[in-house]
Amino acid sequence: MPEVKQVEGKNVEVNSQPKSSAIRNEEKEIVVKIKRFSPDKGEWWQEYKLKVDRFTQMTEVLRRIKTEQDPSLSYRAACHMAVCGSCGMKINGAPRLACKTLAIELTKEYNSNEITLEPMDLYPRVKDLVVDLDDFYERMYKVKPRLYPSEEILEGKAEHRLVPEDQRELWKFAQCIWCGLCVSSCPSVRNDAEFLGPAAHAKGYRFLADPRDTITEERMKILVDSSWRCTYCYQCFNVCPRDIEPVTTIKKTRAWSSKMKDKTKVIETGEKHINAIADTIRKSGKLLEAEVYLRTYGLVQAMSDMLYMLKSGRMKYTLIKEVPVKDLNDIEKVMKGDEQ
Amino acid sequence: MKVAYYPGCATHGLSKDVDIATKKVAEVLGLELVEVEDWNCCGGGFLDEKDEDAHVALNLRNLSNVEKMGLDKMVTPCSVCLGSHRLATYKYNENKDLRKRVDKRISGTSIKYENKATAEHLVWVLVRDVGLENIKKHVKRSLNGLKVGAYYGCQMLRPEQIMGFELSFKPHSLQDLISVTGATPVMFPMATACCGFPLMGSNPKGGLKLAFNVLNSAKSSGADIMIHPCSLCHLQLDTLQDKVKNEFNVGWTLPAIYITQLLGLSFGLSPEDLGLGNYAKGVLKQKGVIQ
Numbered sequence: 001m002p003e004v005k006q007v008e009g010k011n012v013e014v015n016s017q018p019k020s021s022a023i024r025n026e027e028k029e030i031v032v033k034i035k036r037f038s039p040d041k042g043e044w045w046q047e048y049k050l051k052v053d054r055f056t057q058m059t060e061v062l063r064r065i066k067t068e069q070d071p072s073l074s075y076r077a078a079c080h081m082a083v084c085g086s087c088g089m090k091i092n093g094a095p096r097l098a099c100k101t102l103a104i105e106l107t108k109e110y111n112s113n114e115i116t117l118e119p120m121d122l123y124p125r126v127k128d129l130v131v132d133l134d135d136f137y138e139r140m141y142k143v144k145p146r147l148y149p150s151e152e153i154l155e156g157k158a159e160h161r162l163v164p165e166d167q168r169e170l171w172k173f174a175q176c177i178w179c180g181l182c183v184s185s186c187p188s189v190r191n192d193a194e195f196l197g198p199a200a201h202a203k204g205y206r207f208l209a210d211p212r213d214t215i216t217e218e219r220m221k222i223l224v225d226s227s228w229r230c231t232y233c234y235q236c237f238n239v240c241p242r243d244i245e246p247v248t249t250i251k252k253t254r255a256w257s258s259k260m261k262d263k264t265k266v267i268e269t270g271e272k273h274i275n276a277i278a279d280t281i282r283k284s285g286k287l288l289e290a291e292v293y294l295r296t297y298g299l300v301q302a303m304s305d306m307l308y309m310l311k312s313g314r315m316k317y318t319l320i321k322e323v324p325v326k327d328l329n330d331i332e333k334v335m336k337g338d339e340q
Numbered sequence: 341m342k343v344a345y346y347p348g349c350a351t352h353g354l355s356k357d358v359d360i361a362t363k364k365v366a367e368v369l370g371l372e373l374v375e376v377e378d379w380n381c382c383g384g385g386f387l388d389e390k391d392e393d394a395h396v397a398l399n400l401r402n403l404s405n406v407e408k409m410g411l412d413k414m415v416t417p418c419s420v421c422l423g424s425h426r427l428a429t430y431k432y433n434e435n436k437d438l439r440k441r442v443d444k445r446i447s448g449t450s451i452k453y454e455n456k457a458t459a460e461h462l463v464w465v466l467v468r469d470v471g472l473e474n475i476k477k478h479v480k481r482s483l484n485g486l487k488v489g490a491y492y493g494c495q496m497l498r499p500e501q502i503m504g505f506e507l508s509f510k511p512h513s514l515q516d517l518i519s520v521t522g523a524t525p526v527m528f529p530m531a532t533a534c535c536g537f538p539l540m541g542s543n544p545k546g547g548l549k550l551a552f553n554v555l556n557s558a559k560s561s562g563a564d565i566m567i568h569p570c571s572l573c574h575l576q577l578d579t580l581q582d583k584v585k586n587e588f589n590v591g592w593t594l595p596a597i598y599i600t601q602l603l604g605l606s607f608g609l610s611p612e613d614l615g616l617g618n619y620a621k622g623v624l625k626q627k628g629v630i631q
């Protein structure tokens with residue numbers, strides 16, 4: 001079945017089988033603009049031209065440039081099938097795997113035969129498209145990316161069992177190939193040294209929620225405060241070539257806050273905020289902004305922020321009384337799981 | 341053209357001016373917005389972390405009400421409400437375990453979602469259904485000379501596979517709408533970065549830094565004012581102008597207005613008609629757009 005994607009509101013088939021020999025034999029000349037870099041020469045853009053067909057992956061484009069046109073070009077690629085995670089880069093400004101990207105598809109997507117290649121953001125550059133991923137690996141190791149089984153298991157006295165529902169919950173989040181694309185595009189990582197970043201959260205949650213793991217307390221200490229430092233921008237969800245949805249694991253990790261004994265300020269404020277949101281929805285079916293604000297920040301902060309409301313001319317809106325949902329019975333029923 | 345209208349809590353609350361301007365502009369354009377009957381909060385992008393099933397169920401309730409109204413398109417001016425509804429239906433369709441739990445949760449309620457109604461952003465409906473040419477016909481006062489930053493933010497674009505209207509790393513809908521008014525669109529490096537609003541509930545310092553990054557980027561690229569597509573970006577980027585100014589020790593402000601407020605100005609509507617905020621009025625007066 002061809003995959004169907006929505007572009008500008010219309011359904012468009014992607015990766016569909018060739019319908020005619022014209023499509024099968026399609027060839028195009030492309031111009032590849034590469035952001036080059038070397039420690040001694042600094043940064044410059046360089047252009048290459050070559051012919052591609054409908055099977056040419058961007059890693060193949062790079063291989064041909066290197067072998068046929070310019071041996072000085074550096075890039076990384078190993079598996080050419082989206083499993084090793086080494087060919088992450090920015091292609092036409094978007095973080096992608098070069099091997100998972102077909103040149104001709106790109107020219108169609110962007111309606112241009114020109115393709116730009118740049119190294120991933122955030123990481124220090126080594127040469128051309130090759131970046132230093134040490135910082136990324138450190139984040140991954142911080143969350144102890146392995147299972148810590150019980151003594152019984154280690155001694156061979158018991159078996160590890162996982163019910164299918166639990167396996168389904170963990171499977172998706174275990175598919176990370178450590179490509180670093182999500183971290184390179186995450187705004188919170190740049191902003192906040194205490195945030196572990198999307199990939200480490202996906203990996204961390206995959207073990208936190210694994211019923212066979214034995215270091216849950218320690219994992220909560222590592223993960224929960226950090227989880228409240230994500231800004232929910234959905235960039236990691238957007239760029240992950242393995243559809244891992246790191247932000248979903250961050251949301252799920254936040255739910256573990258209530259199990260923690262020693263809460264940091266960030267956790268406490270975050271919890272107050274989300275509890276206030278849930279309570280006002282339960283009460284009226286709507287989010288009551290003023291109440292959520294007061295409960296999250298307290299009266300003193302709320303008073304000082306009133307000044308900003310006044311200045312912006314928005315004070316009058318604080319008095320609006322939104323009508324509650326008429327059918328509160330519905331709301332009560334769907335929210336009841338929250339209290340269990 | 342008639343579509344269901346989901347304002348959402350912020351659009352009916354502290355961002356009321358978004359609602360005011362949107363209704364006025366829709367009226368001029370002949371776009372009939374029928375408010376979703378007895379709508380409820382979508383969870384604001386947060387409820388799912390506390391109770392994913394309730395979040396999905398609440399969003400299905402709104403869409404099921406749209407279906408009961410005999411409509412299949414629910415338009416919202418708020419990117420977070422959009423993201424919330426689209427993620428909810430995506431999960432409900434994709435995740436069998438979740439679907440089972442949600443079905444259990446909604447049994448005995450009025451919710452009967454048949455997968456017919458979908459949530460769309462107001463910008464999509466304006467660009468695709470109303471059409472740029474049609475919008476242009478209503479422009480009475482060209483905003484020529486005004487440089488307007490096109491700020492997209494997060495959830496109107498991402499995740500691309502669920503939003504799907506335009507390329508998230510190369511969007512153009514807002515630039516197109518700005519051009520229609522005669523103003524000059526300004527793209528800037530942080531145009532698709534997060535405004536920091538979601539961080540304000542747990543790490544306000546970090547959230548404000550993100551707001552500064554966006555405003556600073558637009559300002560450095562030469563924008564006089566910025567437009568955005570979201571009722572929550574509105575609170576962060578417009579209401580907190582002075583907070584950002586004080587915290588980051590800068591000597592400027594860069595008002596952020598909602599897309600329909602800019603369109604409305606070019607349609608000849610007054611600042612009062614459009615509920616324009618104080619910061620915007622200041623800059624627009626300076627630029628001679630309003631008196």
Ligand code: SF4
Pocket residue numbers: 182185186187188189197198230231232233234235236237246247250
């Ligand atoms: S959603 Fe969170 S983790 Fe993902 S990119 Fe945005 S800030 Fe980073």
Ligand code: SF4
Pocket residue numbers: 175176177178179180181182183198199202239240241242243244246
């Ligand atoms: S979560 Fe996805 S984008 Fe991030 S490192 Fe893993 S595979 Fe790459």
Ligand code: FES
Pocket residue numbers: 059076077078079080081082083084085086087088097098099100
């Ligand atoms: S070459 Fe291995 S993921 Fe691209």
